[in-house]
Amino acid sequence: MHDLDFDHYHELGITEDEAAAIKQLIEEQDTLELLTVGIDIGSSTSHLLFAKVVLRRRTNDLSSRFEVVERQVVWTSPIIHTPFQVDGMIDAHELSHFIADAYAAAGFTAKDIDSGAVILTGEAIKRPNARAIDELFASQSGKFVCASAGHELESLLAAHGSGATRLSSQRGGASLHVDIGGGTTKLALLDGGEVLDVAAYAVGGRLLAQDADGAWTRIDDSARLVADDLGISLTPATAADPEVRRRICERLAEVSVDEILGAEPTPLGKALQLTRPIERSVAPAYLTFSGGVSEYIFGSEPGDYGDIARDLAGDIVRQLGQRADIPAIDAGQRIRATVIGASQYTVQVSGKTIHVSDQSVLPVHNLPVIHLGLIDAATVDREHVATAIRRGAGIRGADVTVAVALGFGWTGLPAYDALEELALGIADGAGASEQPLTLVIDGDVGQLVGRILGVDVGLDRRVVSVDGVELNDLDFIDIGEVLTPPGVVPVVIKSLLFS
Template identity: 35%
Template sequence: MTRLFVKTNKKWLTSVGIDIGSSTSHIVFSKLLLEKDPASSTEKFRVTEREITYSGPIHLTPFSDPETVDLEKLTDILAVDYESAGINTYDIDTGAVIITGETAKKQNAETIVEEIAGEAGAFVAATAGPNFESVLAAHGSGAVSRSEVIEGTVMNVDIGGGSSNIAVCRNGRVVDTAAINVGGRLLATDSSGFIARLEDTGKELGKHLGLELELSKRISEDHKMTMANELADTLFDCLTGRLEKPLTQQLLMTEALEVTTGIDEVSFSGGVAEYIYDIHDKTYNDLGTYLGTAIKKRVSQLAANFTKPTQTIRATVIGAGQASLEVSGSSTFLSADIEYPIRNLPIVVPQIPSGYPTEKQIAAAITDSLARFDIEEGKQQVALAFNGTVKPSYDHLATFSKGVVSALEKTVEKRDPILMIFSNDVGNSVGNVMKRETDIENQILSIDEISVQEGDFIDIGEPVIENAVVPVIIKKLVFA
């Protein structure tokens, strides 16, 4: 079903963000205002206001053993937070659960994030991935908006228990990201100084420093400081583009930063930032306080003003709740009986020839794009994404529609939904022409004004405005 003219001008949504980290887990509820953009000729809605309505307490992430997050305990913790906030899962319109740092490497990481997302609300996305985490933290910390205010470049470094997630923001946009295994909980002790938790990265760091680290073995304060200093040096090598040391290359979780100069301001968020800015001195018997001290001593190495962000420890969870949502254009084509939400769709971007490609060329481009990802057509749902390659003339739309249907022979035969995403305003037109020019009986979801990249995944929720505008969350899913 589709509406060509949307009467609604604005709508409030309730969003949740949940961050399951190596050290701590927390939840934030927000209100998001969707408003029709008066400058848009296509009645595009945008998020214009974001208001935090409840910030849950910081919880230590529960583990049943060193390699397994305790799902039952974590679920109980979050249930109490929902009750304290006075919110039911059916109140939630959108949101995201992100599992971060070393926790994303745990044996049950994927199960944890999928289970929590499924119970958190009708359309809450399960997410993971260091670059995506960097983007969320940059939004949640305020670094993105700060770069717009100063009309310059802000680097935000979000340091948690298992990783440091870096984002370079310029004029209100994230332009570069990276992540490195530098965090405050790579090692933790009991109250007597005996090692109670030791991540693989912490163990490798110990070997590099000539320290014999083992569970139940005592570690001195001096050795903790030695580890923190080495981690801080490695982090600053990453921030400044000095990648010669083998340890720096070993700890990098992503491609290195491309933008390391021309930075106007640098800010730090995440749990370790609480020590960098002397926000509190509570310790968790790990490396956090030592790492905060070591980083503070090295800030002068950066040719940028050292600033404090608007949010520190809750940056990622706020970003998950407020910055993960996008909405489609208003001119969509949505078959009436599609079941929502549609989760974890891999994005495939066919390389359609420019100009006026033939039906065969369009079909071949789709077939080639599926082959690039070893996807057998008809075996799994995918979203075909077309970035500005579809012209709005009827003849071209007819040729395009026939090419798509020709490429999806098994999908058509099984009567599975055909799912398409367009960057330009043609979603409704494609859906209508495809129905008119072909004899398929498949459901069609054809949404527009959404830009995605190959390798992304997308979740699509049920329409939030007049059965025309759907919420989407574009994400990465990366589990070790």
């Protein structure tokens, strides 16, 4: 499995020199060190960090898989307010200067970076902005994973990045993670380290903010909704009144605490919901917080940045104390929670039981992975599989009719009835499309599932089905051309790492 022609990687955005280096590392070394960068571009703030990631080849099997054994943050940038133009779009020119200055201050150049992740959230995911940001990293597209995070994906990123999922796994039991940013709050219900559900609503610390001259000119639509509910005419002049801001913060906190505690929302609360309410299948025993407002909740930020974050934090803490007896625990990361520390390359090789209905679709790169978990042959259910695909696509902000990868594990015998039920669920959830569908399976059923989809189920879609590969939530994947012999494909997995 190690005698592979990794020259195919140049088609995945990796140069021949990089491909040769990867091949040498895989074949000759047990340890690999990467210099990585994580960049978070949000609707309110932007920042980045550099980290060194050490990977070591597994010693318990004969695969080419590396696992992360050490991660060290080597430099973090200042946190800046995301620069916007007067038309509301991100100022890509100013942002590029910020990134260039950060590289220079850290003592790195683009050539020093082995891998990276760029996450765009909030206003940054508007199409004109996203295109401008993509252009900043176009020359290194093979190295960078770029993800535009909708509300649900941002909730997931915050839960992982803050350390809340790790804390949940260590402590056991259920918890609720609350990420309060500049314009939105994201919730994630956790149990034993797993994210059960996510939600978001429009409450944040920069719904009202001052401009460079001190005038209260930033007035988001959410703040206007609250002002209307209070019977206040909100203008820069009225927003300058501390009493007006106090009343708005108090009402925003009421909405937020209702959501945190699972209370029936008011009409205003419903108007501020950005997703469906979180489904409370378990009752959280404690809360964790992240985001800019959390710095004030935990008393770690002494400064004031010309917005309502400090007052909002105070009102949320006060109202939570009055309405519930639930502890709040610091999970480790606050305002930097959604900064992805790295996108690390893990090289794997598929099993030989693969199915490629049209080899012209390969290679593919940077496919977001929708992970369906472990599927048991004894209990596989068509409707459950389809629902898992739709739900996973919603959280990742992915369109299953475009280029995505469905990842899952398979356990049990490869009985035809069970595989057909799986294939029918995949067909229901993914649907017909001109774009290929990629299946990545941890189990030796890739060829069978691919053939059943194409022949017996008749899915009107080209299918790439590979097995023998392990994936996780928040992975992206590259798949190279089929290597004959031995009839396998090289796979590069780009895993988002957190502090």
